[in-house]
Amino acid sequence: MTLPAKGRDGLTLVELLVAMMLALVIVGSVAALVGPLRAMFQAGLETNDIEQRLRAASDSLFADLIMAGAGPDRGSRAGPLTRFIAPVLPFRLGTDPPGTLRDDALTIVYVPAGAATAALAEPMPARSASVMLATVPGCPVGDPACGFVAGLRVLVYDASGAFDLFTVRQVSGAVADLRHDMPDGSHEYPTGATIVGIVVHVYDLDAGDPDEGPRLMRDDGGSRLPLVDHVTRLHFDFEGDPRAPAVRRPVDPARPSVTYGPAPPPREAVSGAWPAGENCVFEIDPDTGTPRPRPGLAALGPAAGPLVSMTPTLLSDGPWCPDAAAAGRFDADLFRLRRLRVTIRVESALDALRGPAGLLFDRGGTGRTAGALVPDREMRFDVAPRNLSAGW
Amino acid sequence: MREPRVRGFTLVEVLAAVAILTAALLSLAPLLGAALKASREAERATVASALAVERIEQLRSLAWGFDEDGQPAGDTTTDLSGPQPSGAGTGLAASPPGTLDRDVPGFVDYLAGDGRWLGRGSRPPPGTAYVRRWAVVPLAADPDNGRVLEVVVLPAAGTREPDPAARAAGTRLVSLKVRAMG
Numbered sequence: 186m187t188l189p190a191k192g193r194d195g196l197t198l199v200e201l202l203v204a205m206m207l208a209l210v211i212v213g214s215v216a217a218l219v220g221p222l223r224a225m226f227q228a229g230l231e232t233n234d235i236e237q238r239l240r241a242a243s244d245s246l247f248a249d250l251i252m253a254g255a256g257p258d259r260g261s262r263a264g265p266l267t268r269f270i271a272p273v274l275p276f277r278l279g280t281d282p283p284g285t286l287r288d289d290a291l292t293i294v295y296v297p298a299g300a301a302t303a304a305l306a307e308p309m310p311a312r313s314a315s316v317m318l319a320t321v322p323g324c325p326v327g328d329p330a331c332g333f334v335a336g337l338r339v340l341v342y343d344a345s346g347a348f349d350l351f352t353v354r355q356v357s358g359a360v361a362d363l364r365h366d367m368p369d370g371s372h373e374y375p376t377g378a379t380i381v382g383i384v385v386h387v388y389d390l391d392a393g394d395p396d397e398g399p400r401l402m403r404d405d406g407g408s409r410l411p412l413v414d415h416v417t418r419l420h421f422d423f424e425g426d427p428r429a430p431a432v433r434r435p436v437d438p439a440r441p442s443v444t445y446g447p448a449p450p451p452r453e454a455v456s457g458a459w460p461a462g463e464n465c466v467f468e469i470d471p472d473t474g475t476p477r478p479r480p481g482l483a484a485l486g487p488a489a490g491p492l493v494s495m496t497p498t499l500l501s502d503g504p505w506c507p508d509a510a511a512a513g514r515f516d517a518d519l520f521r522l523r524r525l526r527v528t529i530r531v532e533s534a535l536d537a538l539r540g541p542a543g544l545l546f547d548r549g550g551t552g553r554t555a556g557a558l559v560p561d562r563e564m565r566f567d568v569a570p571r572n573l574s575a576g577w
Numbered sequence: 578m579r580e581p582r583v584r585g586f587t588l589v590e591v592l593a594a595v596a597i598l599t600a601a602l603l604s605l606a607p608l609l610g611a612a613l614k615a616s617r618e619a620e621r622a623t624v625a626s627a628l629a630v631e632r633i634e635q636l637r638s639l640a641w642g643f644d645e646d647g648q649p650a651g652d653t654t655t656d657l658s659g660p661q662p663s664g665a666g667t668g669l670a671a672s673p674p675g676t677l678d679r680d681v682p683g684f685v686d687y688l689a690g691d692g693r694w695l696g697r698g699s700r701p702p703p704g705t706a707y708v709r710r711w712a713v714v715p716l717a718a719d720p721d722n723g724r725v726l727e728v729v730v731l732p733a734a735g736t737r738e739p740d741p742a743a744r745a746a747g748t749r750l751v752s753l754k755v756r757a758m759g
Contacts, residue, residue, distance in 0.1 A: 195585060196585055200588055203588060204588070204591060207591070207592075207595070211595070229616070233616070236620070236623065240623075424638070426640060428640075431644075431645040432645065433645050433646075433647065434645055434646050434647075444642075444643075444644070444645055487654070487664065488644075488650070489640070489650070489651070489652055489653055489654050489668070490652070490654055490655070490664045491639075491652070491654070491655040491656075491662040491663065491664050492638060492639075492655075492662065523638045523640075524634065524635065524638035564627070565631075565692075566627060566630065566631055566634075567630075567631050567634040567635055567638070568634055569634045569635070569637040569638035571637075574637060574638045574639075574640075
């Protein structure tokens, strides 16, 4: 059978060439669009990711800082921790040597709502030990351990402002076996000292390996884990109350009350390494015999004036609380703290979206096409920890 | 046997098909624009709420309690409208009426799109993307000791804001500060 040649109108050569040319133009223009669109799409995704990481970092820090200084809601020391210890510390508690000051690391301490709380039924040294607990009003009915369970992180502190961190190893009846999480000390906690479940979060940066980049880390005592990747900068500025701490008048010698910070002990009582009637914030005025703020804690500005910037000198010149020998010692000026400014800078996770190191990029990348770069994003936010700005 | 007559597309038909396809694809382009607009709007809302939180926190951090003689004491001099707080303002004293509705010096500042402080006073400087106003109002139930702190961040006039209601409302935050013994 032969096919008839007539009646089969295929494309002519000219039509074929025109069609091919058209196809070429269409494919070419699509290809020209795809490259930049892909880069834009990737940059857009990365920008969203950077913002999401900034939000994650700031949300975590903000939530912790808002709570900083919250104390137990029951027991003889119910109320803010700020009456005993400074709950925001510019160093890594338990890791940095005593007396360290850093502006890129922070320890935040607070008692979560409903935390297990008890008193010591017997004296206890500042080292790993088993200790008998005494229940306080509000303890769960029928639980001699008052809510303490194995694995719980606890804070032990007393009227002198001395404090130590422990982890409960096990509980048997009213006896809790505690592992000391700080260097052992010579302080002995008296009967009646408070033991309470605690949150201690330490934030700092980890340089990471060069491929992964720097990371924001959070240490909760049990583990130090990355919180947000590709954080190139973490910085804290501190602003404090310009007024010196003061004892409220009329002075009650048996139970002095103060405007902020730890109240001095009664006239004859000894607190830590200080002379009788004194602590890290207050000394006895030899002329009047009444407590007055230590010379290092003088007023920094007008009483009704704005907060003052707390300089590194101010935060590292003492006096030290609870005393100069304590492992977790901190500068007494930290009781002034009213507001923190937190700066976080996040970079693109992709080298190809980062340009040469400079103003826009803390860490240089391989990207060189201006339209397809994602500059580092920096966020600053202020926090007024509620338990630090409640007073006076 | 006779083959049926088979014809390819003519050039005109191909061109018409390409034109229709192009028109169909172009009609999807606004979707991209809408996505970009939504992304910009989300960023704007994020920056605006961060700016509002910042001012609320700064107001909350001002002293507001009792002095060593038990007398009410508090910050009544801090001015937060500058790049740094200064002592030439009114702190947590009651603000004049209407500071949330118009630009009252001392209770307003102007910020760039990335949140940078640009200026203060009664007129926004060029480049203003956000107008931040605040008010300190005595709490009706306890006017001596309670303060209602309110901050509103509005998109500056001239910035693109698709929703007029959103422009008028801005980002609004309210907090309460009560005088307490430290």
